[in-house]
Amino acid sequence: MVYTKKHPALLIIGVIMLAIWYLADSGLMAPYIEHLGGKKYKYLSEMTSLPLYFGVIAAVIGAWQLFGNHKEGHWDYYSSSIAGGMFILLIAMVVRWFVAPEVAVVSKAMGEVGATGAHIHKLLGLNYVVLGILAGIIIVNVFRVPEWAQNGVRLSRLGLKTGVILLGTLYSAAELRNLGGLSIIMIGFFVLGSVGMVLWLGSRRNVPNSMGGVLSAGMGVCGVSATVAAAPVVQAKSVEIAYTIGTILLWGVGCMFAFPIIGNLLGMSHVQFGAWAGTGILNSAQVAGAALAYQPDGIETLKVAEIFNITRVLVLPIIVLWLAVWYVKREEHATGVNAGRVIFEKFPVFVLGFILMFALSTTGIFAPAQHYKGKYFDNNIKESKMLTAEDVSLLQSEAGKIQRADQQEALGRLIDNRKIMSPDDDATIRGIVNAKLLSKDANGVLKGAHKAVRHTAKKIKAFRDWITWLFAFGLVGLGMQITMGSMKQAGGQPAVIGGIVGFTKAALSLIVVLMFVHEKI
Amino acid sequence: MENKFDRGSALSIFGSDRREDFMALVFALAIAFGVYILVG
Numbered sequence: 001m002v003y004t005k006k007h008p009a010l011l012i013i014g015v016i017m018l019a020i021w022y023l024a025d026s027g028l029m030a031p032y033i034e035h036l037g038g039k040k041y042k043y044l045s046e047m048t049s050l051p052l053y054f055g056v057i058a059a060v061i062g063a064w065q066l067f068g069n070h071k072e073g074h075w076d077y078y079s080s081s082i083a084g085g086m087f088i089l090l091i092a093m094v095v096r097w098f099v100a101p102e103v104a105v106v107s108k109a110m111g112e113v114g115a116t117g118a119h120i121h122k123l124l125g126l127n128y129v130v131l132g133i134l135a136g137i138i139i140v141n142v143f144r145v146p147e148w149a150q151n152g153v154r155l156s157r158l159g160l161k162t163g164v165i166l167l168g169t170l171y172s173a174a175e176l177r178n179l180g181g182l183s184i185i186m187i188g189f190f191v192l193g194s195v196g197m198v199l200w201l202g203s204r205r206n207v208p209n210s211m212g213g214v215l216s217a218g219m220g221v222c223g224v225s226a227t228v229a230a231a232p233v234v235q236a237k238s239v240e241i242a243y244t245i246g247t248i249l250l251w252g253v254g255c256m257f258a259f260p261i262i263g264n265l266l267g268m269s270h271v272q273f274g275a276w277a278g279t280g281i282l283n284s285a286q287v288a289g290a291a292l293a294y295q296p297d298g299i300e301t302l303k304v305a306e307i308f309n310i311t312r313v314l315v316l317p318i319i320v321l322w323l324a325v326w327y328v329k330r331e332e333h334a335t336g337v338n339a340g341r342v343i344f345e346k347f348p349v350f351v352l353g354f355i356l357m358f359a360l361s362t363t364g365i366f367a368p369a370q371h372y373k374g375k376y377f378d379n380n381i382k383e384s385k386m387l388t389a390e391d392v393s394l395l396q397s398e399a400g401k402i403q404r405a406d407q408q409e410a411l412g413r414l415i416d417n418r419k420i421m422s423p424d425d426d427a428t429i430r431g432i433v434n435a436k437l438l439s440k441d442a443n444g445v446l447k448g449a450h451k452a453v454r455h456t457a458k459k460i461k462a463f464r465d466w467i468t469w470l471f472a473f474g475l476v477g478l479g480m481q482i483t484m485g486s487m488k489q490a491g492g493q494p495a496v497i498g499g500i501v502g503f504t505k506a507a508l509s510l511i512v513v514l515m516f517v518h519e520k521i
Numbered sequence: 522m523e524n525k526f527d528r529g530s531a532l533s534i535f536g537s538d539r540r541e542d543f544m545a546l547v548f549a550l551a552i553a554f555g556v557y558i559l560v561g
Contacts, residue, residue: 228538
């Protein structure tokens with residue numbers, strides 16, 4: 001069978017991308033950019049590069065696919081996915097650059113919502129992530145995915161996995177020390193609790209052991225991957241796997257939209273929301289979707305959520321072992337299952353990739369090893385970046401306003417050396433700024449001193465851009481896989497049990513996060 | 522879930538999750554290498 005279609009779609013997509021690039025680069029789009037936010041519009045640099053590169057690739061391969069001769073084989077099969085991949089990418093571009101900013105403009109024109117002080121698009125999380133998934137859902141359910149794009153839509157999970165692996169570059173050992181312990185405690189409690197609760201409810205409601213077993217892994221650990229890994233251990237039938245995946249999708253999609261709204265209403269910090277999403281939402285993609293929806297212009301929430309998500313995946317071998325023992329004990333007819341072999345065969349390798357990338361990052365090849373969110377401390381700065389004599393006298397005149405000894409000492413070292421001397425001093429100085437202990441001018445001097453010693457690693461910034469686009473690509477594709485048919489698969493007992501357990505986990509984890517998680521990043 | 526694709530599955534063009542994981546790892550390493558060489 002020859003998979004590559006002699007269809008003009010890919011060529012047309014390439015021409016559309018090149019047209020976007022030309023309109024942005026030549027300035028013809030300037031009035032529209034002004035309408036979308038003018039100087040505050042931050043996607044112009046992306047628009048003057050990405051559509052050019054991908055437009056040329058799409059146009060050249062599109063012309064070859066349309067006019068060339070194609071033979072059956074691996075190259076034919078894999079190249080047939082390019083059209084769908086470019087289709088998803090084009091939708092992600094249009095949603096990120098035009099649709100989401102337009103929604104923000106309309107939302108702002110409508111004014112703030114009541115006493116919240118926020119606009120409706122912020123409250124509902126209507127950013128490019130959510131709108132991209134919605135676009136995918138609308139396309140697949142209203143128009144259907146065109147035949148020439150179907151192979152490409154199946155690339156979306158590859159994009160998400162690649163993004164998760166690259167996330168490893170963004171973590172520093174210091175962050176893992178901060179968040180790792182918290183995530184292990186929370187995930188350990190909630191994963192084991194969810195699995196136990198599903199198994200208990202399943203036996204109470206006379207659900208087959210294979211169904212209860214596979215659903216418990218899906219609801220407790222990490223959605224589809226855990227379902228697939230646990231299925232052979234509990235000898236689940238394909239329809240039971242489908243029911244479980246349907247339940248996870250139904251619950252996960254609801255959470256993906258509801259969590260950011262609740263987070264905004266409660267004013268949760270990035271760490272709190274990341275911890276909650278990483279614990280309470282079932283599927284990796286939907287964890288990423290909710291985290292990005294909560295903080296579309298930064299990656300801090302996503303990083304925390306993924307730490308929790310990765311911790312959850314790392315618990316998978318324990319759950320598989322538990323289910324293997326549980327199932328064999330309950331099913332007299334069950335044949336012996338080699339749990340160790342199942343773990344070896346089904347454990348998601350991309351999780352190991354994340355750890356590998358983290359290990360590479362901690363060697364300092366992408367940024368100094370002590371980097372924090374891609375930023376790092378280095379006070380080997382030029383004379384021009386150091387405090388002036390006027391700055392020093394201003395700080396000396398206001399030093400008496402500070403009461404705390406550690407703050408006095410840090411300020412004293414800054415005055416003596418005309419630059420911040422250590423990361424600890426930097427944190428202390430930032431505390432003085434945040435507490436607004438000094439005058440506005442003195443605070444400005446302190447902010448300048450802080451900026452002078454904090455540097456952004458260009459490589460980490462490049463990784464952030466890659467991750468943003470890989471997730472945007474993956475989540476639009478994910479939307480294209482959410483059909484009404486797959487939603488209906490959640491009907492019946494699995495949906496009832498999934499709903500009870502999912503709600504309990506989300507509510508309890510929210511309470512725990514609000515009570516015990518106060519870390520800041 | 523019925524599989525209407527004669528290669529891969531409804532969720533992936535690859536024959537198995539393991540192969541998809543390895544491809545993701547290859548892409549991620551290629552991107553990391555590119556960033557390491559070309560950026561900064």
